[in-house]
Amino acid sequence: MKKLAAITVILLIGSAIILSFKTETAKVNTTATLPKDSVGSVKAFISVYKVLMSARCMNCHPSGDVPLQGDDSHLHTMNVKRGADGHGMYSVRCSNCHQAENTRGLHMPPGNPKWGLPPANMRMVFQGRTPRELALQLLDPKQNGGRTKAQLIDHMANDALVGWAWHPGDGRTLPPLTRPAFAAQVRAWIAKGAYAPGADAK
Amino acid sequence: METKEVSRRNFLRVTGIAGTALCLGFYFPANAKQEELVTASGAADSEIEMNAWIRIDANGKVTLTDHRAEMGQGSYQSVPQIIAEELEVDLKDINVVFAQGDQAKYGSQITGGSSTIRGIYKKLLKLSATAREMLITAAATKWNVPGGECYAESGHVIHKPSGKKFNYGELVAVASKLPAPKEVKLKKISEYKLIRKPLQKLDTPLKTNGGAIFGLDKKLPGMLYAVVERNPRQRGKVKSFSDAAALKVPGVKHVFKVQMKVFNTIREGVAVVADSTWAAMQGRKVLHVEWDDSGFEHVNSADLFKRQEELLRKEEGLFAKKQGDPDKAIEQAAKKIDVIYQTPYQAHSAMEPLNCVAYYQSDKVEVWGPIQAPDWVQGGISTEFKIPKEKIIVNMTFLGGGFGRKAFLDYPLEAVTISKEIGKPVQVVWTREDDMTQGPFRAGISYRGQGAIENGEISALKFKMAGQNIDHWNSPKRDHANGSTTEGFLNPYFESIKNISFADVPFEMPLPNMWWRSVYASTNGFAYESFMNEMAVLAGQDQLDFRRRYLKDERCQRLIDKMEEVSGWKSRKKGDGFGVAITECFTSTVGQVVKVSRRADGKVKIDHVWAVMDCGWYVNPDIISAQVEGSIVMALGAATTHEITFKDGLTEQQNFYNYQMPRMSDMPLVEVHVMDNDADAGGVGEPGLPPFSPALTDAIFDLTGKRIRKLPFDMNAV
Amino acid sequence: MITLNVNGQRHNVDADPNMPLLWAIRDILGLTGTKYGCGAAQCGACTVHLNGEAVRSCVTKVSRAAGQQIVTIEGLSVANDHPLQLAWNELNVPQCGYCQSGQLMSAAVLLRENPNPTDQDIDDAMSGNICRCGTYQRVRAAIHKAAAMQREGAKI
Incomplete structure (x- = not known):
């Protein structure tokens, strides 16, 4: 029994290390539903919205074709552009500077193997969207990359590039919720009926 | 070749x-x-x-x-x-x-x-x-x-x-x-x-093929690489340091304290010497240095400019030039203006950061580097190390930009100091951050312009400047005005304006400062030519015609004609903002016309810059064009983005992420015309810089009615 | 030992895998045409081609470049005769010249992917390369010139 406990601890440490760099939350049953609850669903979405509109998420979901930078979400210097595939143009491709991992140090390029914006034909704009607009957009497979609700939850909860937002490197503010808390709110939003907030919600 | x-x-x-x-x-x-x-x-x-x-x-x-x-x-x-x-x-x-x-x-x-x-x-x-x-x-x-x-x-x-x-x-x-x-x-x-x-x-x-050897490209057999952690407040001392972690970094060979004379002060730091630049940089990252920053003021930029402005309001200063009685004329005039201009501290930021290779041997010292003044370096090494000049060899490589910074002796002397300590050839590499934070900087200067118009004519001009004086490197004695108080201002104005004075209001700060491309003309030009544009408005006259009345010198008249002709000045359209300025620098006169307009997105864009250079006898008109184009880009940065600021004595900008350079997408169309005459040759590398910022702000005034008197300003906010 | 394939030559280098490619190229291989300007992927002076992409070698670790195809300015052409190099010469583009290796390496990717770039394309491709001397207007003109030469059959 003692031996088993020790092994478990090791496994936990092992998985914790993996989680801290990759997924954070273990896979959960993303198809779970709860009784419909428009108030609870909207409330959960507002929490989700705050995360999505934080600099760490919004900077790569800009309204234009220029990514944003910094906690103040200024236009990316160097006239960087989205490009057709979302990974930049010509000699200014994302991965020319952004490595597979954050480059250490203040103001150094953050990194991830998938670093980039959504592609030009699926721009997934966050910047400037009201909560209602963003909720409807996220739920619309024509605008969300063809994702089902389950895939949407999986993306938010497990995608490695999304997960970068919680390991953004030196000097960058974290989103307002932890990733597990964020994932929980996404699940709650959808499980409670995936309601979009009213037009006047902020 | x-x-x-x-x-x-x-x-x-x-x-x-x-x-x-x-x-x-x-x-x-x-x-x-x-x-x-x-x-x-x-x-x-x-x-x-x-x-x-x-x-x-x-x-x-x-x-x-x-x-x-x-x-x-x-x-x-x-x-x-x-x-x-x-x-x-x-x-x-x-x-x-x-x-x-x-x-x-x-x-x-x-x-x-x-x-x-x-x-x-x-x-x-x-x-x-x-x-x-x-x-x-x-x-x-x-x-x-x-x-x-x-x-x-x-x-x-x-x-x-x-x-x-x-x-x-x-x-x-x-x-x-x-x-x-x-x-x-x-x-x-x-x-x-x-x-x-x-x-x-x-x-x-x-x-174009990587063949040019710049300072950083110089390699010697057995050469080591050094980086130096220098006091971030430039003139503080090393209190203590711990080298243990740095010496554990693979490739790091030596860690020791270095002292470097910077003008009349001593800059202290800790050198990390290794077998590659990268290893030296890694060693430096784990160095622990405690500094003693007592005994000098820790400057805050906001206070600095406030103090300058107070001085300009309070003090008459030391006259550099005075004719007639401007005070009396201003007092009597009905139409007058009294304004303050401010220009920021600037970093040189040549693309090649400072660096130097030195090899100190018992019988000779040899250095290689991007050096603007090899004879001064030879003299400096001779004085500091007490070695006869004939045993000192100073080799110039190509320079990856200089702009004045590489005429200073600190970085070659530092390389010699380190080579002497380790007994081997060494290349000292300044990181971009070192290059940007350590200075010496172009000083930020404030100006007060007072002027009066009587019967449509200038009846008086009175200028005062308050800023650090480069001449005070070695002697801060303030008994005469800065010799460059009128730099940039065209001489013919003195012949046609009766009451005029220039004064320098003594202002000291413990910040290392030195010349920067076009030196005082780079700041004076903004104040003096902006003021001439304001006077033209006060007199209700066209800026170019206004200058024609006062710049009666024949070369100036031809220059103005040329500016008018090439820029289409007389046929400018409603909705276009046109601005002008003319300055003198190193015996060449340059006039510029800048055109701006408002884009569909509401932002102001520079459409065109026409520059007319009168440098007398010249060699290669294409080099002149290139120098003026480049001067304009440097001036664009200085006018719209660049400002070295200090907080508690620390430089707040470190690298191009917070000292944004103009880039390809910011480049306005620049058209350069060279006047044809056989007068003695004038300077080419710098005179294209000073007229740009006053011409640009004048164009913005023409478009928006808003006069910008403080640099830098945000082009996106006008 | 890490294998670096630079300009068609294989080098086995004994370097910290975390060392930026820039310093390996310059200090170990001695190819000094690639420049250090900022160390923070801000200026583009260190641009080299990694499998054809214009990467900033100051933030690219040698571990990423191991075994990949690297081309530096010294390998852009055999005889300094890439259309861009010819155009750079014709239009007197460089002043101090320090940033020009990076400018050329970036421009080469642009021309390869877009043989007939517009001014906007040049803005989009070249704004990652800082030139403190302010040669931008000439870089732009020379890219147009090289594109024309390339269309007329100059070899690449």
Whole structure:
């Protein structure tokens, strides 16, 4: 029994290390539903919205074709552009500077193997969207990359590039919720009926 | 075309090769005002050490020693272009080498003040014509024909009646034994074949294939690399440091404290020496240094400018120039203005960060680096290390930009200090952050302009400046005005404006400061020419016509006509913002017209800049265009983004992420016109910079009605 | 030992895998045409081609470049005759020249992917390369010139 406990601890440490760099939350049953609850669903979405509109998420979901930078979400210097595939143009491709991992140090390029914006034909704009607009957009497979609700939850909860937002490197503010808390709110939003907030919600 | 380093041994040999090569240079007698032109045989006879400016060997190969730095301003092209003209050789047959630092041989070598051409072109023309005449005489002697029947062309002397020819190489044996003629005839401007032509630059091939050797590219066998953690408040001391972690970094060899003289203060730091630049940088990252920053003010930028403004309101200052009685005229006038302009501290930020290679040996010291003033470096090492100058060899590499910063001695001296400590050759590399945070900076200066208009005419101008004075590096004594208080302001104004004064209000700060491209004209020009534009508005007159009334000098009048013509000034449309400024800098006058408009997205865009340069006699109009284009880009950064600020004595900007350079997408269309005249040559590398910011802000005023008096300003917010 | 394939030559280098490619190229291989300007992927002076992409070698670790195809300015052409190099010479583009290796390496990717770039394309491709001397207007003109030369059949 003692031996088993020790092994478990090791496994936990092992998985914790993996989680801290990759997924954070273990896979959960993303198809779970709860009784419909428009108030609870909207409330959960507002929490989700705050995360999505934080600099760490919004900077790569800009309204234009220029990514944003910094906690103040200024236009990316160097006239960087989205490009057709979302990974930049010509000699200014994302991965020319952004490595597979954050480059250490203040103001150094953050990194991830998938670093980039959504592609030009699926721009997934966050910047400037009201909560209602963003909720409807996220739920619309024509605008969300063809994702089902389950895939949407999986993306938010497990995608490695999304997960970068919680390991953004030196000097960058974290989103307002932890990733597990964020994932929980996404699940709650959808499980409670995936309601979009009213037009006047902020 | 290749660059090679000339060793000192080669130089000494030069004096002894009469008969096998023709060498001509100048001898700068220590106590004489006028240098003498000498030939190698003449030098050998009189045992003087000459510089071999031009050397033609028995193969006809011409080697030219460029006594000045090449930092982008074009000496590598313009100096040979002058020599090839009068020497009658093809540019492609000239090999250019950089001179080593030696004031006794070359006279002043400081590449500053836009002085390379204007300082020496007459001598170079004469030197080359002298060589040509000696070669012609040699040929005539060999053919036994009158010299008048011979002429030189393309590296050959040709006997006109017979068509016989010698190439220069065949003539050097005879020519080198001839005495130099006392007088030679120089070409008229109309006879030039190379000068005034936009020829392709000789150094471009080296700069398109990675072949040009900059300071950072210099490698020596066994060389180590050093980075230095310097006090972030520039003049503080090292209290203590721990080297344990740094010494554990693979490749790190030494960690020790260094002291460096910076003007009249000492900068302290800790050097990390390793077998690669990267290892040294890694070692530095884990260095723990405690600083003692007591005994001097920790500057805050906001306070600094507030203090300047208070001084300008309170103090009369020290007059640099005064005529008439501006105070009385201003007091009596009904129409007057009284405004403050502010310009920020600036970093030089050459693309090649500071660096230097040094090798301190028991019998000599040799340095290689991007050095603007090799003769000063030689002198500085001699003084600091108490070594005779003849044991100090200073080699200039190509400079990856200089802008004034690389005329300072701290970084070569630092390299020598470190090499002496470790007993090995070392390359000291400044990171971009070191380069940006340590200064010396261009000082931020505030100005107060007061002026009055009577009957549509300027009845008085009164300017005061308050800012750090570069001359106070070594002596902060304030008993006379900054000698550059009127720099940038056009002299003809003094003839047509009766009541006028310029004063300098003493202002001191413990921040290292020094010249920056176009020096005081870069800040004065903004204040003085912005003010002239404000006066034009007050007088209800067109800015160009207004200047015409006061700049009665003929060259200025022609310059204004040209500005008007090329910019379409008279046919400008509603909705366009047009602005102008004219400044003088290093004896050249540059006028600029800037056009701005509002884009569909509401932001103001610079559509076009027309620059008219009057630099008198010139060599290569394309180099002039390039220098003015570049000056405008540098001025654009200084006007719209660049500001070095200090908080608690620390520089707040570290790298291009918070000191944003203009980029391709910011580049306005620049059109440069060069005035044609044969007046003495003026500067080229710097004079294009000062008029840009006042012309730009004037254009914005024209478009928006808003006058910008503080730089930098945000183009996106106007 | 890490294998670096630079300009068609294989080098086995003994370097910290975390060392930026820039310093390996310059200090170990001695190819000094690639420049250090900022160390923070801000200026583009260190641009080299990694499998054809214009990467900033100051933030690219040698571990990423191991075994990949690297081309530096020294390998852009054999005889300094890439259309861009010819155009750079013709239009006197460089001043101090320090940033020009990076400018050329970036421009080469642009021309390869877009043989007929507009001014906007040039803005989009070249704004990652800082030139303190302010040669932008000439870089732009020279890219147009090289594109024309390339269309007329100059070899690449």
